[in-house]
Amino acid sequence: MPAAVAVPDEENVVEDLFGFLRLLSDGSIFRSPVDPEFSPTTFPRDHPNVQWRDAVYDKANNLRVRMYKPSAGAEPVGRKLPVLVHFHGGGFCLGSCTWGNVHSFCLRLATEVGAVVLSAGYRLAPEHRLPAALDDAEVFLKWLGDQSVNAADVWLAEAADFGRVFVTGDSAGGTLAHHHAVRVGSATPKRAEGDVDPVAIKGYVLLMPFFGGVDRSKSEAVEFPLGEAPFVNLALTDRFWRLSLPVGATRDHPIANPFGPDSPGLGSVEFPPVLVVTGGTDILRDRNVDYAERLAALGKPAKVIEFGDQPHGFFTLEPWSEATGELIQLVARFVVDSCVVDPNIA
Template identity: 75%
Template sequence: MPVAVAASGDTNVVEDLYGILRVLSDGTVVRSPDPPEFCPITFPCDHPSVQWKEAVYDKGKNLRVRMYKPSGGGEQAGRKLPVLVHFHGGGFCLGSCTWGNFHSFCLRLAAEAGAVVLSAGYRLAPEHRLPAALDDATGFLEWLREQSVSTEAEDGWLTEAADFGRVFITGDSAGGTLAHHLAVRAGSATPKHGDDVDSVTIKGYILLMPFFGGVDRTRSEALEFLLAEEPFLNLAVLDRFWRLSLPEGASRDHPIANPFGADSPGLGSVEFPPVLVVSSGTDLLHDRTVDYAERLAGMGKPVKVVDFPNDPHGFFTQDPWSETTGELIRLVSVFVVDSCVSVAAPKTA
């Protein structure tokens, strides 16, 4: 049950994430009812060219999805639109599809990418430790499949605009980690045949500064100026996220945290569609992100890397209406178009 928020100096507080989430010495988890300071209420709730609505995709867990589509959807233009399934960040401990910064980013993404955007919530740690979030993400894709074949799905609001043959999985930070694991699950599954053909076709994955970890520090994590307590996202905070979200007793080399850890599944035989990996130069996670992309490329996977050298982790949710965020969305749009184009093989003489 919710309890009063403990004071920041309370000696009973053993874990504290920005005052938004506190864990007390008896194991009680206290979440603030107020939006975080980095999510001001001044973020716009609407966009002149985007329609949006909210639905519950898992009633038992009360998990919600916010759905966005350009005004008129794709049906008025005589075509349906690609679908971007988006999972928010927050170290698996924080965040919601209802937060103003995530909402604003999805509004702009739908408008400027010309796509249906589905921002899906998932259960958070430490109340629900991993793999709960991954199970929920998998469950959301099952819900999406049900919507794609249902004649009564959300009274047509989604199905009239969404092209379920052009679906992309996107994720910010922890959401990017979910996108990776969804790709591995899908790419390791036995292909379906005949009447069992999947009604949803995933054309690609977009990992926006994914949240990966490991026991051994990378250079970008170990730089002394990044270890200070002042920055919004520092090494102590990253470790706290993993400590609260991974299964009890697990290290940062757990397969969910480290895709290349000793116990992680090999990726060589996994079939990947095109993957876009976005990194940022001032991000503690920069080296892990780049290493991830380089390893995939070394295995022959179709991966493209884009780097924003002067920007921080998650800049597009910190300032969803910035010029740089607009450039990111443009790159995502190009990736979506390119991944959907089938290039015929050249004829031989």
């Protein structure tokens, strides 16, 4: 793909995402170096009870993870903290673990859940179409496994309990979490009895996961008065899929539609507890509910919680809101309920 170019002439733009990402008629791509308006720099960059730092987990692709850990006191002395692996949203085309809204949400997540939060970046489309992001998620989890064995990053190893890992994701990040769960739960041959995985994933939290399909759901088909369409609307999600899926693929591609005609069956997949969060005013609401209900019907430990009046991604649009606080407490309870720790084990 051609390298990024100078700000293009409007007549050469064939796809435009808020002026932040533009695809030109000659196939070249322009990405603005400025964070978009929905990621203001006014969000807090630090928290008195959280330490954070960056690391590179994939040197070949220059992929970073931003790591957060609460200050001492989040757990009893000698007890390490659960780990939340977090993948950001952005329709596989936008987003970064360094954006102000993502960073601020992770600060709050770390301190209020009492967990090490690892916010991992991944390659974006259309420069790197799917399954590139899925591959990067797997590379990151392998990196985490290496960390659990080698303790190469002392700052992380001294706080992280690799036996209590949860994979979370916002929107497209939730889609990554789903596919990772399927990969792990489908692994063959299964580990022999007594074998210990260096990273024990105890659950998945899918925050308004970005799923699609050729057939429209009821929440996708809602018509809004002129000028009142939500920030995440049908035109935007269609554009995301068009730019991120393999060329020529439809929205029923298995990455987009977990229950599509060509998607693998999930009946034999072993899932740990799965929490799906959706919003009542999110156009993805019906897909999120349908996903959780289908998993539950297959006998998987999945449940869905709906925030009735909230739009898509409300927790990163307003990371310090009351509703976001309620969501984080929900995640905290899920972590506790999914992994009860013997108090006699340090």
